[in-house]
Amino acid sequence: MHSSFAKMIKVSQLTKTYRVYKKNPGLKGTLQALFKREWIDKVALDHVNLQIEPGEIVGLVGANGAGKTTLVKILSGIIHPTSGDVKVMGYTPFERKYAFRKQISLIMGQKAQLWWDLPAEDCFMLLKEIYEIPEDVYKKNLAHLVDALDVSRVMNIQIRRLSLGERMKMELIAALLHQPKVVFLDEPTIGLDMTAQKAVRDFILDYREKHKPIMILTSHYMEDIKQLAKRLVIIKDGKFVYDGDLDTIAKKHHTHKLINVTLGMNAEIDPNKLLLKHSEIIQRDGDLLKFKVDANEVTAALNEIFKTLEVSDVKVEEEDIADVIENLMKRNR
Amino acid sequence: MKWFFEIFIMECKRVLSYRIDFWLQFGVVVCTEIGIAYYLWSSIFESEGVTSISGMSFEQILIYYAVVPFIVRLVKSSDDFGISREIYEGGINKYIIYPVSYSATKMIERAAFSTMGILQMIVGLAFLSFFIPIRDYLTLENFVVTVAFCGVSFLLYFYMCFCLEILAFWFDSVWSLGVMLRFVTMFFGGGMIPLAMFPDTWQSVLSYTPFPYLFSMPMRIFLGQANFSEIFKGVIVTSIWVLPIAALSYFILNRGFRRYTGVGI
Amino acid sequence: MTKYLKLYSHFLKFSLSNSLQFRFDFTFRILMDCIFYVVNIMFFKVIFAHTSLLGGWTEEQVMIFVSAHLIVDALQMTFFSNGAWMIPVYINKGDLDYYLLRPVSDLFFLCLREFALNSFVNLIIAVVISIYFLTTSTIDFEWWQILLFYLLILNGSYIHLLIRIITITPVFWTHSGRGLEMAFWTLERFAERPDTIYKGWLRYSLMFILPFIALCSFPTRILFGESLLEVLGYCIGISVLFTFVARFLWKAGLKSYSSASS
Known part of the structure; x- marks a missing residue:
């Protein structure tokens, strides 16, 4: 590949500030605002740099208002950046060239792209015309997507009558019909129940395997990030506080381990009264106790547990990666 | 009776908190009305070479068109299909539980809106009197009687409108019916042309309908064209019209509620 | 171009199947506009009871x-x-996002998505009314005058849309309400009277600033032997000029939309 195209997405020194003005409610506030407005500059993104190679899938995490959605919207061309340089597949997104728009796709979990008064099938027909997808390609893609997401039964039902999970599946189909090279997923599993979340995740993984688009994913659910992303970017107050491999960060920041203890048959100890120096109970389920312990104190904690409890079985495991990221975000807050 | 008052005050506050464009908006309506009337009627007076049409001078006609939007606002209040919307969106549910009458609540809300309209009218007319010789024709007495008569007209229009809006219990969308009511009342109520200009036969037919008591009668009082006995008769006739229409609306509302709760929420 | 025709055929298909879902609403709306027609005609009937000419025009x-x-x-x-009607709502709620992403003209999509079948019935009624008045008239018309009359009416409704879009664009900056659109619906009433009654600065405003008299008044003049070039030039000139103005403001609005949101 030519060197300038080696990076599909190239962002340098990207900054986005926007102004909001404070307005007091009521007629008085409106009148005040006519004459004197108090402007507040909000920095959504602060000189960030990002490079993404073809086929990468990047997870973007951060607290509410940290700048995740702003970044996604700038990359897709909805928002103008205040300063800095953005290139996606060689295009400047905010110029919004048709050729660029044809190769990208954005899914926002909180904002429907489909037309509520139409059945999904009609929506897809419309998208076929919009993206000028050839008949045979359209048929093949649609059949494949409908099959993978198992929604063939509800294709003729108005979108508004679908369940949230079904609707999200339809949104995914709508976003992928034209085989975009770059897919932005902003909170794709928000509000879905566990089964639907898993179905969406499995589908995204499978799709990525087969088509290898760039995917940029923001989510509140660490499970999404853990399952889908290979690379992690943590945003805090408009700055990237971490950008790197998901596994590396997990290893580096595994500060705690988990000890699962099965109590012996005759154990009659009230775990609530247990006072342990090195570990704390985070979960209890009948005979099963789960302790969280500092990674450096595992031996000491185990000794203590064996001394105080009648143990029939014990297992030490790594802390869940999702929790690791969550801790990391908390610490940087 | 206290809830009566509470709702009234609450609604007044809500109207006052409206954005500034809501108030400016009405200014545009009045100016457009006057502008079109000015050019239309001056062109007619010019081409016919007359000084009065159906007993109205050019000045009086101009005042008519300047004032009638205010009268319309007082009488129609906020006929913004709020009632039918409440029926569609289920906002009406709470009135099945609350120990207050639905129609009375709605009426008080609209009365509050109209009361705010009086303020708007005073300010608006004071401003307009710099450009149009309103003061030459208006006495304080007439102004007070006009506003008072608008109270009766308000009841008449409220129940007409209410009857249509609560048809929302049966039909998918009734705003088109409401718009029809607007067209018909505006034209036959004197909101578009003074009724005195209508052909005589039309006028005599109209006198058997409630329409002239909506906007035309208050306007006649405002311009000092109605004497005491006419006003008195107007109040009586309007009240007689209000009764059957109100009774009809209660009948419809009852059936509607029954149908509504019967189907289940 | 074929892409847009295909898209529009889809819009038509959807709108037709949707509009017949609510039968009562559908008939009520047709009836509503019929009443509007009757009131408009009666208004001028009353006016002509008191005059023989209005702005130089006969009944x-x-x-x-x-x-x-x-x-x-x-x-x-x-x-x-x-x-x-939905454009200001979309702007306020930030729902233009997806329209900005599609490789298709956003205004085309937003303005033409809904075809109102009930109004189409009214359109037929209105055309029949016009044919009635044309054929019962004592004035002689050439066939090309009638053709131009209808073409300029089409042009007039396009100008109507342009002015409407222009009055909607302030929403991009005020972020509330419907911008100046409600004022537009009020001021539009200037178009309901023959332009010949307006004089002075108001006339110039209605010709060039808010060109409401280009909607139906000037197209009617083409029938009455007025200077053909003047009328044609004016109507087409206005629609070209306002296409640019509307596009410019819309683009500026979108730019503001995309720099103000986060």
Whole structure:
């Protein structure tokens, strides 16, 4: 590949500030605002740099208002950046060239792209015309997507009558019909129940395997990030506080381990009264106790547990990666 | 009776908190009305070479068109299909539980809106009197009687409108019916042309309908064209019209509620 | 171009199947506009009880003008109104996002998405009314005059849409309400009277700033032997000029939309 195209997405020194003005409610506030407005500059993104190679899938995490959605919207061309340089597949997104728009796709979990008064099938027909997808390609893609997401039964039902999970599946189909090279997923599993979340995740993984688009994913659910992303970017107050491999960060920041203890048959100890120096109970389920312990104190904690409890079985495991990221975000807050 | 008052005050506050464009908006309506009337009627007076049409001078006609939007606002209040919307969106549910009458609540809300309209009218007319010789024709007495008569007209229009809006219990969308009511009342109520200009036969037919008591009668009082006995008769006739229409609306509302709760929420 | 025709055929298909879902609403709306037509015609009947000429036009001529106004209204209601009604809502809620992402003109999509079948019925009624007034008129028309009359009416409803879009664009900056659109619906009433009554600065404003008299009044003039080039030049000139103005403001608005949101 030519060197300038080696990076599909190239962002340098990207900054986005926007102004909001404070307005007091009521007629008085409106009148005040006519004459004197108090402007507040909000920095959504602060000189960030990002490079993404073809086929990468990047997870973007951060607290509410940290700048995740702003970044996604700038990359897709909805928002103008205040300063800095953005290139996606060689295009400047905010110029919004048709050729660029044809190769990208954005899914926002909180904002429907489909037309509520139409059945999904009609929506897809419309998208076929919009993206000028050839008949045979359209048929093949649609059949494949409908099959993978198992929604063939509800294709003729108005979108508004679908369940949230079904609707999200339809949104995914709508976003992928034209085989975009770059897919932005902003909170794709928000509000879905566990089964639907898993179905969406499995589908995204499978799709990525087969088509290898760039995917940029923001989510509140660490499970999404853990399952889908290979690379992690943590945003805090408009700055990237971490950008790197998901596994590396997990290893580096595994500060705690988990000890699962099965109590012996005759154990009659009230775990609530247990006072342990090195570990704390985070979960209890009948005979099963789960302790969280500092990674450096595992031996000491185990000794203590064996001394105080009648143990029939014990297992030490790594802390869940999702929790690791969550801790990391908390610490940087 | 206290809830009566509470709702009234609450609604007044809500109207006052409206954005500034809501108030400016009405200014545009009045100016457009006057502008079109000015050019239309001056062109007619010019081409016919007359000084009065159906007993109205050019000045009086101009005042008519300047004032009638205010009268319309007082009488129609906020006929913004709020009632039918409440029926569609289920906002009406709470009135099945609350120990207050639905129609009375709605009426008080609209009365509050109209009361705010009086303020708007005073300010608006004071401003307009710099450009149009309103003061030459208006006495304080007439102004007070006009506003008072608008109270009766308000009841008449409220129940007409209410009857249509609560048809929302049966039909998918009734705003088109409401718009029809607007067209018909505006034209036959004197909101578009003074009724005195209508052909005589039309006028005599109209006198058997409630329409002239909506906007035309208050306007006649405002311009000092109605004497005491006419006003008195107007109040009586309007009240007689209000009764059957109100009774009809209660009948419809009852059936509607029954149908509504019967189907289940 | 074929892409847009294909898209529009889809819009048509969806709108047709949706509009017949609510039968009562559908008939009520048709009836509503019929009442609007009757009131408009009666208004001028009353006026002509007191005068023989209005702005130099006879009753016959004014009735043809009224029918032109009814057609312009029905046209914009049929093709643009329902779609354009949602634009301020989308802007305020930030729902333009997806329209900005599609490789298709956003205004095309927003303005033409909804075809109102009920208004189309009214359009037919309005055309019939105009044919009635044209054929019963004592004035002789050439066939090309009638053709131009209808073409300029089409142009008039396009100008109607342009002015409407222009009055919507302030929403991009104020972020509330419907911008100046409500004022637009009020001021539009200037179009309901023959332009010949307006004089002085108001006339110039209605010709060039808010060109409401280009909607139906000037198209009617083409029938009455006025200077053909003047009328044609004016109407087409206005629609070209305002296409640019509307596009410019819309683009500027979108730019503001995309720099203000986060």
